[in-house]
Amino acid sequence: MIVKYKLLVKTGTYPRTRSLIKLLRLLSNISSGLYILFEGRNIVMLTKIEDAYIGARYLARRYEKGEVEEMLKFVLEVFRNVIERI
Numbered sequence: 408m409i410v411k412y413k414l415l416v417k418t419g420t421y422p423r424t425r426s427l428i429k430l431l432r433l434l435s436n437i438s439s440g441l442y443i444l445f446e447g448r449n450i451v452m453l454t455k456i457e458d459a460y461i462g463a464r465y466l467a468r469r470y471e472k473g474e475v476e477e478m479l480k481f482v483l484e485v486f487r488n489v490i491e492r493i
Contacts, residue, residue, distance in 0.1 A: 413493055427457040438493045452481040
């Protein structure tokens with residue numbers, strides 16, 4: 408996961424967790440520019456992505472094509488741009 412990599416580069420370590428939001432909050436404490444990820448619709452999308460990531464490992468849940476397309480669009484447009492700047 409790119410967020411764990413960024414934490415490793417910045418701090419020399421990262422926590423053993425699968426929580427994307429927890430990892431991003433830790434990264435936001437040491438890097439500016441992540442505040443946009445925790446505003447409005449973005450936090451909802453991060454929660455959906457985190458749920459999908461954890462759910463894919465432990466639950467038998469199927470996702471609708473539209474859900475996946477919206478999450479991918481968010482990652483490509485918002486998340487990716489913010490993380491690349493750190």
